[in-house]
Amino acid sequence: MSFASPMIQEPASVPEPAVAAKVAARNVNVHYAEKHALKDVSVDIPARAVTSFIGPSGCGKSTFLRCINRMNDTIPICRVTGEITIDGKDIYDSRLDVVLLRARVGMVFQKPNPFPKSIYENVAYGPRLHGMARNKTELDEIVVNSLKRASLFEEVKDRLQESGTGLSGGQQQRLCIARAIAVSPEVILMDEPCSALDPIATAKIEELIDELRSNFTIVIVTHSMQQAARVSQRTAFFHLGSLVEEGSTEQIFTNPKDKRTQDYITGRFG
Amino acid sequence: MTGFYYALMVALALGAYFLVRGRAAALANGQTLHSRPSYHGLLAAAQVILPMILIHFAGSVLAARFVEHQALVAMDPALLTDELRRGAAFREIREFAIGRGAANATQALQAGAAMYAYLSALTNWAVLGLGLAVGIAMALFSLRSISGEFRARNRFEQVVRYLLMACATVAVITTIGIVFSVLFETFRFFQKVSPIDFLFGTHWSPQTAIRADQVGSSGSFGMVPLLVGTLLISTIAILVAGPIGLFAAIYMAEYASPKFRAWAKPILEILAGIPTVVLGFFAALTVAPLIREVGTSLGLSVASESALAAGLVMGIMIVPFVSSLSDDVITAVPQSLRDGSFGMGATRSETIKKVVLPAALPGIVSAFMLAISRAVGETMIVVMAAGLAANLSFNPLDAVTTFTVQIKTILVGDQEFDSAKTLAAFALGFVLFFFTLTLNVIALAIVRKYREQYD
Ligand SMILES: Nc1ncnc2c1ncn2[C@@H]1O[C@H](COP(=O)(O)OP(=O)(O)OP(=O)(O)O)[C@@H](O)[C@H]1O
Numbered sequence: 001m002s003f004a005s006p007m008i009q010e011p012a013s014v015p016e017p018a019v020a021a022k023v024a025a026r027n028v029n030v031h032y033a034e035k036h037a038l039k040d041v042s043v044d045i046p047a048r049a050v051t052s053f054i055g056p057s058g059c060g061k062s063t064f065l066r067c068i069n070r071m072n073d074t075i076p077i078c079r080v081t082g083e084i085t086i087d088g089k090d091i092y093d094s095r096l097d098v099v100l101l102r103a104r105v106g107m108v109f110q111k112p113n114p115f116p117k118s119i120y121e122n123v124a125y126g127p128r129l130h131g132m133a134r135n136k137t138e139l140d141e142i143v144v145n146s147l148k149r150a151s152l153f154e155e156v157k158d159r160l161q162e163s164g165t166g167l168s169g170g171q172q173q174r175l176c177i178a179r180a181i182a183v184s185p186e187v188i189l190m191d192e193p194c195s196a197l198d199p200i201a202t203a204k205i206e207e208l209i210d211e212l213r214s215n216f217t218i219v220i221v222t223h224s225m226q227q228a229a230r231v232s233q234r235t236a237f238f239h240l241g242s243l244v245e246e247g248s249t250e251q252i253f254t255n256p257k258d259k260r261t262q263d264y265i266t267g268r269f270g
Numbered sequence: 271m272t273g274f275y276y277a278l279m280v281a282l283a284l285g286a287y288f289l290v291r292g293r294a295a296a297l298a299n300g301q302t303l304h305s306r307p308s309y310h311g312l313l314a315a316a317q318v319i320l321p322m323i324l325i326h327f328a329g330s331v332l333a334a335r336f337v338e339h340q341a342l343v344a345m346d347p348a349l350l351t352d353e354l355r356r357g358a359a360f361r362e363i364r365e366f367a368i369g370r371g372a373a374n375a376t377q378a379l380q381a382g383a384a385m386y387a388y389l390s391a392l393t394n395w396a397v398l399g400l401g402l403a404v405g406i407a408m409a410l411f412s413l414r415s416i417s418g419e420f421r422a423r424n425r426f427e428q429v430v431r432y433l434l435m436a437c438a439t440v441a442v443i444t445t446i447g448i449v450f451s452v453l454f455e456t457f458r459f460f461q462k463v464s465p466i467d468f469l470f471g472t473h474w475s476p477q478t479a480i481r482a483d484q485v486g487s488s489g490s491f492g493m494v495p496l497l498v499g500t501l502l503i504s505t506i507a508i509l510v511a512g513p514i515g516l517f518a519a520i521y522m523a524e525y526a527s528p529k530f531r532a533w534a535k536p537i538l539e540i541l542a543g544i545p546t547v548v549l550g551f552f553a554a555l556t557v558a559p560l561i562r563e564v565g566t567s568l569g570l571s572v573a574s575e576s577a578l579a580a581g582l583v584m585g586i587m588i589v590p591f592v593s594s595l596s597d598d599v600i601t602a603v604p605q606s607l608r609d610g611s612f613g614m615g616a617t618r619s620e621t622i623k624k625v626v627l628p629a630a631l632p633g634i635v636s637a638f639m640l641a642i643s644r645a646v647g648e649t650m651i652v653v654m655a656a657g658l659a660a661n662l663s664f665n666p667l668d669a670v671t672t673f674t675v676q677i678k679t680i681l682v683g684d685q686e687f688d689s690a691k692t693l694a695a696f697a698l699g700f701v702l703f704f705f706t707l708t709l710n711v712i713a714l715a716i717v718r719k720y721r722e723q724y725d
């Protein structure tokens with residue numbers, strides 16, 4: 001199955017943004033019931049690069065991340081306004097099939113959440129759903145390739161039929177990454193993917209993110225400045241629901257324009 | 271006397287509690303205590319209550335045997351060895367002693383009754399005295415053992431532990447006792463009827479001749495018709511309750527708004543509280559005639575009491591068992607699994623089918639097993655809606671009968687205790703027990719197998 005075809009039948013009337021961005025957000029506001037969680041966020045996320053979101057707890061990083069694949073739709077009290085486009089097409093368009101959107105925009109969660117199924121079935125889940133393999137051989141190939149790209153294959157190749165929940169935390173998280181890339185998404189969203197992992201497993205995932213960059217657009221939320229500096233090319237700093245500053249990672253960490261950004265990355269608050 | 275004993279015990283325990291706690295509190299002013307004063311008090315109360323209960327139980331049992339023995343000896347020593355007359359004689363003695371005996375009592379009976387009255391009073395007082403003495407001694411002992419280092423808190427913890435252990439033991443021993451008594455009677459039954467005939471016989475009519483010269487019914491005890499009847503009705507019931515219950519649970523857990531759920535769930539649970547006899551006449555008076563009418567209009571021959579009627583109503587009865595438990599286990603599946611699935615682009619129903627239900631499977635299986643056990647054990651609805659006729663039939667439109675119904679039928683009314691007919695009830699009970707036990711073991715095995723995989 002190819003995702004190159006447009007998700008919506010008619011071409012959207014949105015003009016191409018100035019910067020050639022994979023994902024572009026314009027004036028995005030999010031309310032949880034009465035709470036104004038995200039205020040007027042506009043940002044461009046470039047293709048085939050790692051963008052990291054940093055900021056103190058509760059500032060809306062996860063909320064914004066979840067807007068990009070419309071996971072906020074599953075929260076009844078959540079209301080999103082503004083515009084988010086992927087490849088110039090509005091993803092909040094009512095004609096868009098949100099199920100297909102989520103196949104294009106994969107997500108890796110803070111806590112590894114492998115399904116209570118075998119390792120093989122975990123990775124085959126998405127391809128099966130979307131009918132991406134015509135037969136068992138093709139499916140096997142997708143599973144093995146995804147596991148290899150998530151650098152997990154060597155560790156699990158002899159026990160593909162064992163339960164995914166029996167793996168270590170780091171392995172589980174790599175399994176979730178393999179599961180996400182098995183449907184060949186264009187964008188991968190990662191919400192603190194290493195927060196439940198030890199330094200060695202974290203290093204492995206970071207290495208993996210760096211490799212995946214050549215094929216995917218990656219957005220990662222992290223609480224670790226070092227991690228943001230190590231893996232990302234662009235960094236966005238959020239504070240109290242607003243996007244304070246966005247730029248190349250180097251610029252944000254060496255020469256932040258905003259006082260709040262500077263305070264945060266030097267550890268003065270947050 | 272018993273009431274008086276326990277009133278005394280409570281008074282003594284309360285006294286010990288407050289006295290000891292007060293003393294300990296007084297001590298606490300000068301030094302640090304290992305345990306807070308109330309623990310000293312609680313331990314003291316426990317130390318009074320437990321021995322006193324023990325003395326009362328053991329004392330009463332021993333005293334009763336002693337009194338019976340002595341009273342019979344006083345009446346006529348020969349009675350002791352005469353098992354048949356012994357019980358009746360002792361009953362007579364007791365009746366006479368409380369003044370309800372016949373006026374024309376024999377000399378011997380009077381002597382026995384006098385001995386009974388005298389010894390009863392004596393032993394009662396002895397138990398009371400002993401209990402009181404021990405209670406007071408324990409209270410004093412508690413008072414003396416108060417000290418800064420005394421670990422009343424840890425001791426009390428031990429007391430609690432042994433109490434809980436005792437309760438668990440009682441439950442286990444009762445179960446074992448019931449199983450063995452049923453097993454024992456079943457063996458007696460098998461001395462009269464061959465196990466082969468019982469297990470594989472296809473004819474059930476438990477009427478036996480009460481007197482030797484009676485003609486006709488010699489009784490036949492083949493349980494196959496009952497087994498088939500039980501399976502038939504339970505199968506119908508679970509075919510009704512399984513889908514309805516499970517789908518209702520899925521709707522309530524995954525789709526319904528919290529508001530709907532808040533009132534729908536309690537209503538479903540009320541269904542579980544309807545007495546089965548009410549459901550029974552609903553089955554007999556509404557459902558069975560309806561089935562018969564529909565059947566006849568379709569040209570089928572339907573018995574006025576049918577397995578279908580009983581099975582349908584029983585299915586309705588067990589819907590809440592399936593739905594309520596399934597709902598709980600489905601709700602307990604972590605949200606992160608659903609998020610993971612939605613994040614992969616799965617729809618809600620795909621997520622339910624491929625992730626939520628497999629993860630909840632062990633719990634759902636136990637819900638089904640519980641429901642089946644309820645169906646197999648249910649009597650009232652079957653009596654009222656499916657009849658008593660032991661037909662060997664797989665046709666849900668026929669009247670059939672089940673294990674429980676036959677047990678009830680056999681044991682209602684006057685019975686000769688060691689006739690094959692009466693003993694057959696125990697054999698049926700044993701088979702039923704074995705049946706549900708097997709179900710439970712299977713359920714446990716399934717649950718365990720998937721637990722390993724799904725945690
Ligand atoms: N489901 C929800 N219902 C109501 N309020 C929510 C919900 N999710 C988030 N919020 C609120 O929205 C705000 C932003 O939350 P969000 O989870 O996006 O923060 P975050 O930046 O990801 O924080 P953290 O770094 O701690 O994960 C918070 O104030 C939070 O209380």
Ligand SMILES: [Mg+2]
Nearest residue numbers: 061062063191
């Ligand atoms: Mg977050």
